[in-house]
Amino acid sequence: MALIEVENVTKIFGPAPKRALERYRAGLSKEALLAETGHTLGLADVSLSIEKGEIFVVMGLSGSGKSTLIRHINRLIDPTAGRIMVDGVNVLEMSNRALERFRRTTMSMVFQRFGLMPHRTVLQNVGYGLAVRGVRQAARDAKAMEWIETVGLSGYENQYPTQLSGGMQQRVGLARALATDAEILLMDEAFSALDPLIRSQMQDQLIxxxxKLGKTVVFITHDLDEALRLGDHIAILKDGRLSQVGRPHEILLNPADDYVAEFVRDVNRARVLTVEVVMKPPQARLTGENMQRALDEMRRVGARYGYIVEGERYRGVTSAARLEEAVSGAGGNSQTLYDVAETGPTLAADDALETALPAALETEYPLPVVGDAGQLMGVVSPSEMSTVLAPPKANGAPLASRPDDERLAS
Ligand SMILES: Nc1ncnc2c1ncn2[C@@H]1O[C@H](COP(=O)(O)OP(=O)(O)OP(=O)(O)O)[C@@H](O)[C@H]1O
Ligand SMILES: [Mg+2]
Structure with missing residues (x-):
């Protein structure tokens, strides 16, 4: 089971949400609901599974329900309908004491508008989560100082929040959340007030x-580049409704509707998509040293190129023509398959297509993708790359039926 399960959560803001819920369920749109009843639809029947140890990104335009969603997870907001499970516990059924403990130890939140305590110093703000846990002052200050340094605010520890810029206040909020060692981090636009350089550094640090620590992070942003960079999964909200949830490449390659397609339209796909997305098993994987057997195998499957592996290790590539020559040639009898293996450039699964493309265009055979242990993971051809680099289309694009999608989604 996932660490966080959001199950059919609907949230309606206003004085009589239950009655408004009935009206909404009878078919009113968000706008009509507001016009007719004065109630605002915050979330509409949202279900999500967030796995332990992943960075789960929530995206959407302003007012789409992102903050409302994240605030349900630590129950700063109660749903109008539906339920939220965290680590197998229904947060709606928690006693006040359990809830308090849960907020103090299991989760920490970085608020969109920082949520700092104005009458406490930076050091006291950052150490606050530790103080309520009963950590002694010396240990608490030491730990808080560590995080203050990490977010680049050394020297400001005795200042008050109002003496800092917005971006600096945001970093205080970040340091405070990170200092608590909570297993789950809820980050509501946590990087939005940072300038690009610091933002990019903070992204690296979060990754x-x-x-290192295997934290589970729910991260809200309206910056798609940030979402693609950080997210193991990305959920896209529109008017309180979930448009799509998927891995970054799935969102890029198969946007579920026009709204998502609009989001991903200007993305530099070559920079975001990796070799893994277009990797396929080689047509001919050649094992053993015998050249005749290798040639027979290549003929059987109709392959022009064969990829030679010894045990699991990748040894090189050869062509049917080369093997024919070697098998029929005089004096070729002492040669083994390994002698005709040609070594050339190889790719790593997490190489961006942008970096992989030049090498792929230079070789006439699909490039081998080799893993950390030297094993052959698959091959990639330039034509495969160009298919995914073509401009995105909404739903129903031919990409949707790419045969290897299932393997990649797993
Ligand atoms: N406390 C509240 N009372 C009434 N309506 C609310 C309240 N909080 C949120 N809403 C409404 O719920 C919807 C979703 O708001 P939410 O703050 O979750 O959006 P968001 O995606 O976080 O937007 P932003 O990117 O601007 O932060 C909006 O229509 C908003 O007006
Ligand atoms: Mg918000």
């Missing part, structure tokens, strides 16, 4: 932190 590194998450890889």
């Amino acid at each position: 590194a932190l998450q890889a």
Whole structure:
């Protein structure tokens, strides 16, 4: 089971939400609901699964329900309908004490508008989460200072929030959330007030932190580049409704509707998509040293090129023509398959297509993708790359039926 399960959550803001809910369920749109009843639809029947240890990004235009969604997870907001499970516990059924403990230890939140305490210093703000957990002052200050340094605010620890710029206040909020060691981080536009350089550094740090500590991060942004860079999964909200959830490449290659297509239209796909997305098994994978057997295998499958592996290790590539020559040639009898293996450029699965493309265009055979242990993971051809680099289309594009999508989605 996923760490966080949001199940059919609907949120209606206003004095009589239950009655408005009936009206909404009878078919009123968000606008009509507001006009007719004065109630605002915040979320509409949203279901999501967030896995332990992933960065889950929520995107959408202003007013689409992002903050409303994240605030349900730590129950700053109660849903009008539906339920939220965290680590198998229904947060709606928690007692006040359990909820308090849960907010203090399991989750920490970075608020969109920083949420700092104005009468406390930067140091006290950052150490606050630790203070309520009963961590002693010396230990707390040491830890808080570490995070203050990490977010680049050394020297400001004794200042008050109002003495800082917006971006600096945002970093204080970030340091405070990170200092608590909570397993789940809820980050509502946590990087939005930062300038591009610091923003990019903070993104790197979040990725590194998450890889090292395995935290689960729910991250809200309306910056698609940030979403693509950070997200293991991305959910896209429109008017409180979920338009699409998927891995970054799925969102890019198969936008579910025009709204999502509009979001991804200007993305530099060559920079975002990786070799893994277009990798296929080689047509001929040649094992053993015997050239005649290798040639027979290539003929059987009709392959022009064969990829030679010894055990799991990739040894090189050869062509049917080359093998024919070697098999029929005089003196070729002492040669093995390994002697005709040609080594050339190889790719890594996480190479961006942008970096992979030049090498792929230079070789006449599909390029081998080799893993950390030297194993052959698959091959990539330039034509495969150009297919995914073509401009995106909404729903129903031929890309939707690419046969390897299932494998990639797993
Ligand atoms: N406390 C509230 N009372 C009434 N309506 C609310 C309240 N909070 C949110 N809403 C409404 O719910 C909808 C979603 O708001 P929300 O703040 O979740 O959007 P958002 O996606 O976070 O937007 P932004 O990018 O501007 O932060 C909006 O239509 C908003 O007017
Ligand atoms: Mg918001």
